[in-house]
Amino acid sequence: MKTVEKFFEDFEMGETRSTSARTITETDIVMHAMHSGDWMPHHVDAEFCKTQPFKKPILHGNATFSIATGLCLQGEPLNPHGMTYGYNKVRYPNPVFAGDTIKVEVTVVSKQDDPKRPAHGIIIEGKTTTNQKGECVCYAEHVLYVEKRNV
Amino acid sequence: MKTVEKFFEDFEMGETRSTSARTITETDIVMHAMHSGDWMPHHVDAEFCKTQPFKKPILHGNATFSIATGLCLQGEPLNPHGMTYGYNKVRYPNPVFAGDTIKVEVTVVSKQDDPKRPAHGIIIEGKTTTNQKGECVCYAEHVLYVEKRNV
Amino acid sequence: MKTVEKFFEDFEMGETRSTSARTITETDIVMHAMHSGDWMPHHVDAEFCKTQPFKKPILHGNATFSIATGLCLQGEPLNPHGMTYGYNKVRYPNPVFAGDTIKVEVTVVSKQDDPKRPAHGIIIEGKTTTNQKGECVCYAEHVLYVEKRNV
Amino acid sequence: MKTVEKFFEDFEMGETRSTSARTITETDIVMHAMHSGDWMPHHVDAEFCKTQPFKKPILHGNATFSIATGLCLQGEPLNPHGMTYGYNKVRYPNPVFAGDTIKVEVTVVSKQDDPKRPAHGIIIEGKTTTNQKGECVCYAEHVLYVEKRNV
Amino acid sequence: MKTVEKFFEDFEMGETRSTSARTITETDIVMHAMHSGDWMPHHVDAEFCKTQPFKKPILHGNATFSIATGLCLQGEPLNPHGMTYGYNKVRYPNPVFAGDTIKVEVTVVSKQDDPKRPAHGIIIEGKTTTNQKGECVCYAEHVLYVEKRNV
Amino acid sequence: MKTVEKFFEDFEMGETRSTSARTITETDIVMHAMHSGDWMPHHVDAEFCKTQPFKKPILHGNATFSIATGLCLQGEPLNPHGMTYGYNKVRYPNPVFAGDTIKVEVTVVSKQDDPKRPAHGIIIEGKTTTNQKGECVCYAEHVLYVEKRNV
Numbered sequence: 001m002k003t004v005e006k007f008f009e010d011f012e013m014g015e016t017r018s019t020s021a022r023t024i025t026e027t028d029i030v031m032h033a034m035h036s037g038d039w040m041p042h043h044v045d046a047e048f049c050k051t052q053p054f055k056k057p058i059l060h061g062n063a064t065f066s067i068a069t070g071l072c073l074q075g076e077p078l079n080p081h082g083m084t085y086g087y088n089k090v091r092y093p094n095p096v097f098a099g100d101t102i103k104v105e106v107t108v109v110s111k112q113d114d115p116k117r118p119a120h121g122i123i124i125e126g127k128t129t130t131n132q133k134g135e136c137v138c139y140a141e142h143v144l145y146v147e148k149r150n151v
Numbered sequence: 152m153k154t155v156e157k158f159f160e161d162f163e164m165g166e167t168r169s170t171s172a173r174t175i176t177e178t179d180i181v182m183h184a185m186h187s188g189d190w191m192p193h194h195v196d197a198e199f200c201k202t203q204p205f206k207k208p209i210l211h212g213n214a215t216f217s218i219a220t221g222l223c224l225q226g227e228p229l230n231p232h233g234m235t236y237g238y239n240k241v242r243y244p245n246p247v248f249a250g251d252t253i254k255v256e257v258t259v260v261s262k263q264d265d266p267k268r269p270a271h272g273i274i275i276e277g278k279t280t281t282n283q284k285g286e287c288v289c290y291a292e293h294v295l296y297v298e299k300r301n302v
Numbered sequence: 303m304k305t306v307e308k309f310f311e312d313f314e315m316g317e318t319r320s321t322s323a324r325t326i327t328e329t330d331i332v333m334h335a336m337h338s339g340d341w342m343p344h345h346v347d348a349e350f351c352k353t354q355p356f357k358k359p360i361l362h363g364n365a366t367f368s369i370a371t372g373l374c375l376q377g378e379p380l381n382p383h384g385m386t387y388g389y390n391k392v393r394y395p396n397p398v399f400a401g402d403t404i405k406v407e408v409t410v411v412s413k414q415d416d417p418k419r420p421a422h423g424i425i426i427e428g429k430t431t432t433n434q435k436g437e438c439v440c441y442a443e444h445v446l447y448v449e450k451r452n453v
Numbered sequence: 454m455k456t457v458e459k460f461f462e463d464f465e466m467g468e469t470r471s472t473s474a475r476t477i478t479e480t481d482i483v484m485h486a487m488h489s490g491d492w493m494p495h496h497v498d499a500e501f502c503k504t505q506p507f508k509k510p511i512l513h514g515n516a517t518f519s520i521a522t523g524l525c526l527q528g529e530p531l532n533p534h535g536m537t538y539g540y541n542k543v544r545y546p547n548p549v550f551a552g553d554t555i556k557v558e559v560t561v562v563s564k565q566d567d568p569k570r571p572a573h574g575i576i577i578e579g580k581t582t583t584n585q586k587g588e589c590v591c592y593a594e595h596v597l598y599v600e601k602r603n604v
Numbered sequence: 605m606k607t608v609e610k611f612f613e614d615f616e617m618g619e620t621r622s623t624s625a626r627t628i629t630e631t632d633i634v635m636h637a638m639h640s641g642d643w644m645p646h647h648v649d650a651e652f653c654k655t656q657p658f659k660k661p662i663l664h665g666n667a668t669f670s671i672a673t674g675l676c677l678q679g680e681p682l683n684p685h686g687m688t689y690g691y692n693k694v695r696y697p698n699p700v701f702a703g704d705t706i707k708v709e710v711t712v713v714s715k716q717d718d719p720k721r722p723a724h725g726i727i728i729e730g731k732t733t734t735n736q737k738g739e740c741v742c743y744a745e746h747v748l749y750v751e752k753r754n755v
Numbered sequence: 756m757k758t759v760e761k762f763f764e765d766f767e768m769g770e771t772r773s774t775s776a777r778t779i780t781e782t783d784i785v786m787h788a789m790h791s792g793d794w795m796p797h798h799v800d801a802e803f804c805k806t807q808p809f810k811k812p813i814l815h816g817n818a819t820f821s822i823a824t825g826l827c828l829q830g831e832p833l834n835p836h837g838m839t840y841g842y843n844k845v846r847y848p849n850p851v852f853a854g855d856t857i858k859v860e861v862t863v864v865s866k867q868d869d870p871k872r873p874a875h876g877i878i879i880e881g882k883t884t885t886n887q888k889g890e891c892v893c894y895a896e897h898v899l900y901v902e903k904r905n906v
Contacts, residue, residue, distance in 0.1 A: 001192050001199065001775040002830070020756040022643065023650040023661070027634040028186070030329040034487035035182055035214075037173075037221030039324065039376065041152050041229065046325040047403045047434050048152065057325070061235065062217040063186075069213055070188030074643065075757070075830020078192065084212065086242035092235070101651045132651050152322040153377070171303040173492065174499040174510070178483040181782040185638035190777065190829065197778040198856045198887050208778070225492065226304070226377020252500045283500050303494050303501065330488070332631040336789035337484055337516075339475075339523030341626065341678065343454050343531065348627040349705045349736050350454065359627070363537065364519040365488075371515055372490030380494065386514065386545070393539035454624040455679070473605040475794065476801040476812070480785040527794065528606070528679020554802045585802050605796050605803065632790070639786055639818075641777075641825030645756050645833065652756065665839065666824055667790075670817040674792030682796065688816065690846035696839070 002077035007149035008121035011108050019071040021103040024059055024096055032063035059096040064138045068104045068129040081147040088124070088141040094131070101132045109141070120145045153228040158300035159272035162259050170222040172254040175210055175247055183214035210247040215289045219255045219280040232298040239275070239292040245282070252283045260292065271296045304379035309451035310423035313410050321373040323405040326361055326398055334365035361398040366440045370406045370431040383449040390426070390443040396433070403434045411443070422447045455530035460602035461574035464561050472524040474556040477512055477549055485516035512549040517591045521557045521582040534600040541577070541594040547584070554585045562594065573598045606681035611753035612725035615712050623675040625707040628663055628700055636667035663700040668742045672708045672733040685751040692728070692745040698735070705736045713745065724749045757832040762904035763876035766863050774826040776858040779814055779851055787818035814851040819893045823859045823884040836902040843879070843896040849886070856887045864896065875900045 033044050038060055041048035049056050096102065110124035123146050129138035184195050189211055192199035200207050247253065261275035274297050280289035335346050340362055343350035351358050398404065412426035425448050431440035486497050491513055494501035502509050549555065563577035576599050582591035637648050642664055645652035653660050700706065714728035727750050733742035788799050793815055796803035804811050851857065865879035878901050884893035 001196070020643070020645065021649045021651060022188075023648055025630050025634050026327050027329045027631045030327050030333075031186055031634075032217070034490075035179070035186065035221075036217040037487075037490070037492055038217075038224050039322070039490055040224055041322065044325055045152070045323045045403060046401070047323060060217075060220075061237075062213070062220055066183070066187040066189075066211075066213040066217060069211075070186075073189050073191055084243070086212075086240065087238070088240060089237065090239075090241060091237035099650070101649060171492070171494065172498045172500060174497055176479050176483050177780050178480045178782045181780050181786075182483075185641075188638075188641070188643055190641055190775070192775065195778055196776045196856060197854070198776060250499070252498060303498070324490075328629050329631045332629050332635075333488055334519070336792075337481070337488065337523075338519040339789075339792070339794055340519075340526050341624070341792055342526055343624065346627055347454070347625045347705060348703070349625060362519075362522075363539075364515070364522055368485070368489040368491075368513075368515040368519060371513075372488075375491050375493055388514075388542065388544035389540070390543075391539065391541060392543060394537070473794070473796065474800045474802060476799055478781050478785050480782045484785075552801070554800060605800070626792075635790055636821070639783070639790065639825075640821040642821075642828050644828055649756070664821075664824075665841075666817070666821040670787070670791040670793075670815075670821060673815075673817055674790075677793050677795055688847070690816075690844065691842070692845075693841065693843060694845060695841035 004077040004079050005081065006079045006146070007081055008111070008123065008146040009149050011111060011123050011146065013108055013111055016105060016107040018106070019104045020074065021101050022067060022071060023101040024067070024098060026098040028063060028067070029057055029059050029098060032060050036060065036062065054095050056097060061092040061138070064092065064096050064102070064129060065090060065140060068102070068127060068138055068140070071104050072106055072127060082123070083145045085122070085143040085145050088143055090138070090140045092138055094135045094137045096131065096137050102129050102137060104129045114145070117145070119151045120147055155228040155230050156232065157230045157297070158232055159262070159274065159297040160300050162262060162274050162297065164259055164262055167256060167258040169257070170255045171225065172252050173218060173222060174252040175218070175249060177249040179214060179218070180208055180210050180249060183211050187211065187213065205246050207248060212243040212289070215243065215247050215253070215280060216241060216291060219253070219278060219289055219291070222255050223257055223278060233274070234296045236273070236294040236296050239294055241289070241291045243289055245286045245288045247282065247288050253280050253288060255280045265296070268296070270302045271298055306379040306381050307383065308381045308448070309383055310413070310425065310448040311451050313413060313425050313448065315410055315413055318407060318409040320408070321406045322376065323403050324369060324373060325403040326369070326400060328400040330365060330369070331359055331361050331400060334362050338362065338364065356397050358399060363394040363440070366394065366398050366404070366431060367392060367442060370404070370429060370440055370442070373406050374408055374429060384425070385447045387424070387445040387447050390445055392440070392442045394440055396437045396439045398433065398439050404431050404439060406431045416447070419447070421453045422449055457530040457532050458534065459532045459599070460534055461564070461576065461599040462602050464564060464576050464599065466561055466564055469558060469560040471559070472557045473527065474554050475520060475524060476554045477520070477551060479551040481516060481520070482510055482512050482551060485513050489513065489515065507548050509550060514545040514591070517545065517549050517555070517582060518543060518593060521555070521580060521591055521593070524557050525559055525580060535576070536598045538575070538596040538598050541596055543591070543593045545591055547588045547590045549584065549590050555582050555590060557582045567598070570598070572604045573600055608681040608683050609685065610683045610750070611685055612715070612727065612750040613753050615715060615727050615750065617712055617715055620709060620711040622710070623708045624678065625705050626671060626675060627705040628671070628702060630702040632667060632671070633661055633663050633702060636664045640664065640666065658699050660701060665696040665742070668696065668700050668706070668733060669694060669744060672706070672731060672742055672744070675708050676710055676731060686727070687749045689726070689747040689749050692747055694742070694744045696742055698739045698741045700735065700741050706733050706741060708733045718749070721749070723755045724751055759832040759834050760836065761834045761901070762836055763866070763878065763901040764904050766866060766878050766901065768863055768866055771860060771862040773861070774859045775829065776856050777822060777826060778856040779822070779853060781853040783818060783822070784812055784814050784853060787815045791815065791817065809850050811852060816847040816893070819847065819851050819857070819884060820845060820895060823857070823882060823893055823895070826859050827861055827882060837878070838900045840877070840898040840900050843898055845893070845895045847893055849890045849892045851886065851892050857884050857892060859884045869900070872900070874906045875902055
């Protein structure tokens with residue numbers, strides 16, 4: 001495993017990176033329904049979907065979110081000084097259909113101290129997932145605790 | 152598909168329901184790594200895990216989140232008046248290991264108007280996922296837009 | 303897990319319920335071939351299928367049967383007084399193709415005593431799985447042993 | 454695809470063959486739950502199972518049935534003169550646990566004419582699936598229509 | 605498990621057999637990417653593929669190789685006297701797309717002694733996988749050690 | 756997708772890199788059996804395995820090979836000047852069991868001209884997959900055609 005020593009001080013507001021892309025398939029929709037147990041008709045009932053605005057099955061929001069997370073991590077070195085605390089504001093502004101190709105742009109949108117944990121700082125990465133037309137299909141704020149080099 | 156006609160006015164602060172339970176297996180960890188492409192060593196490298204505080208592989212937070220969502224939906228009727236807007240504050244306070252059994256409690260924690268969309272209200276459901284010891288392993292706030300019966 | 307206390311006496315001849323629907327995909331055909339190990343060419347060899355009356359791959363009968371069972375159980379409460387004994391007369395009168403949407407209607411078709419087990423009765427549920435055109439693609443008789451409230 | 458020309462007349466009462474064996478794993482239980490959508494607690498809730506006679510999760514009967522069918526077909530030549538009509542009397546007399554190894558014995562148990570289809574006969578194969586202790590875990594009667602060589 | 609007693613002396617140069625066929629699906633491409641972790645854009649990024657000579661995603665070579673191996677083994681008896689040593693010269697001269705149907709022809713292309721192991725001989729099987737147009741999509745030389753009947 | 760412009764001249768004999776690690780699970784063995792259709796008893800019949808030298812199921816060699824390839828590609832940039840031609844000498848000197856953790860070391864072991872294609876050179880990468888004890892479980896020679904910068 002490649003590692004990187006990246007402390008709180010090393011993150012810069014606005015620094016950005018983008019991931020490789022992945023085409024979503026019917027298999028991904030079925031696979032997520034199976035694994036999560038979420039069989040809502042918007043995802044797996046094509047006859048129901050014909051009666052809805054989108055006309056065909058859409059990927060589960062949580063699947064977009066999970067796949068976006070995977071794209072962000074592929075090939076990334078492990079930073080032993082950071083730890084995922086959770087996410088803020090997960091939004092799904094547009095649907096993802098089988099055949100769409102998605103990728104993610106990750107930007108540092110916030111750096112702040114945590115009064116309760118002086119040895120750490122809080123980094124928030126904004127993760128914007130877009131489809132092949134450039135439409136945002138998922139926006140999530142990833143909250144990380146990162147050790148400070150100098151406390 | 153069973154449906155229910157539940158308008159904004161029909162949600163009550165503090166109303167609660169709980170789901171059935173599901174035991175997480177090694178298969179679930181591997182399956183989520185495969186589907187998401189998140190192969191971080193905390194989930195799939197048992198030798199690395201021996202060097203970490205938890206000693207063994209842990210389920211990906213997003214997998215807990217997706218499975219919790221699936222548990223919440225199993226057997227739930229479709230409400231044509233509600234629409235998922237996203238999530239707030241997704242947190243993973245404790246790890247999930249293979250062999251743990253999780254279930255979810257869903258509580259209405261907020262009802263509010265949206266000045267920009269007078270025909271709808273915003274419902275926030277707090278979803279608390281716990282393991283067999285009663286420890287919280289995931290907390291998420293699910294944000295729903297729900298039509299009002301009387302505008 | 304939701305439970306229901308339903309004794310033999312509580313079942314009524316002719317009572318019926320229907321399930322939500324699910325669209326069968328190519329993924330389902332491949333997945334069942336993989337899991338069962340049934341790679342007969344009717345399911346997985348498109349060139350062979352072109353020479354057959356149906357012209358394209360069909361879902362395995364047992365997969366229809368398994369998925370139909372899953373549809374029947376989604377959201378159903380657990381009845382501690384009943385136990386599956388098996389099935390009678392499983393039939394596949396029409397094929398299922400990728401793209402078809404199936405659902406199930408369950409009807410109590412028989413209530414009878416079992417001379418050997420006076421504390422129980424035998425309930426037979428007829429499970430009729432239909433596609434989006436209303437054609438029956440699977441008919442199965444589900445045999446349940448159910449405790450009697452008053453023996 | 455290997456084929457065999459086997460007509461109704463070529464089946465003999467009592468002829469028998471047995472299959473190779475397959476060990477059932479936790480993966481198989483989870484996979485069947487996922488594919489079928491049958492998440493009943495007997496299969497996927499280890500805490501619930503501790504309160505039941507069997508103490509641990511059991512494989513879904515339909516999964517045993519599907520895997521048994523796959524075992525019966527592995528390496529079998531295609532007989533263009535036969536066609537599955539369905540099954541009679543599917544029974545699950547004993548549970549299957551992760552770690553059990555199952556195999557199938559197939560015996561011709563009935564040969565009969567069908568007054569309505571003089572060009573075909575009905576063959577019934579009894580399929581007995583046993584575990585490593587020799588206990589029967591599934592018994593199914595497979596109903597085949599087979600063309601007659603001489604009508 | 606059916607077995608066969610086939611010694612080194614029983615293999616004949618040029619002896620050949622062919623397998624049943626299997627249609628490759630989009631599911632197979634996604635499944636192999638997931639299981640292997642190989643998410644190169646040639647397999648899973650449809651937008652990238654539009655810029656390449658083949659225009660659409662292709663199956664991973666290793667997946668063709670694995671599926672070809674599976675086809676070769678289906679229904680084959682176990683020979684306790686042989687053991688896979690490895691492969692020589694695995695080549696992928698043409699791409700495999702979703703929708704292609706592949707099968708394998710296996711031919712004994714070499715029989716030789718191994719000076720270091722006089723009780724065994726080395727058999728090399730040439731495995732030629734072709735698509736529905738007869739184009740070779742994978743060629744592999746399978747190296748087997750086989751016991752001699754008479755040493 | 757990150758890319759790198761690496762020509763034939765840029766490869767150096769003996770250059771080496773190593774991958775992150777992955778623990779093989781029972782799920783991986785079952786998954787490969789399912790996807791490839793290779794159900795040989797060494798992989799999926801635990802009772803048979805008890806009679807063999809290794810005593811328990813082993814991962815399919817081709818699965819080790821595929822997973823090793825995936826490990827080699829994770830996080831690697833795409834080199835538009837290189838193309839996989841195939842593999843030489845794939846060997847499986849030691850078995851892989853569920854629970855083993857494998858990683859790969861990739862070394863350039865050969866650089867040669869191809870008289871028939873003067874614009875390209877042939878690079879051979881030796882890929883050595885080892886388990887947590889340092890034993891080699893797969894060795895493969897990966898053959899690449901790489902464009903020359905200066906022809």
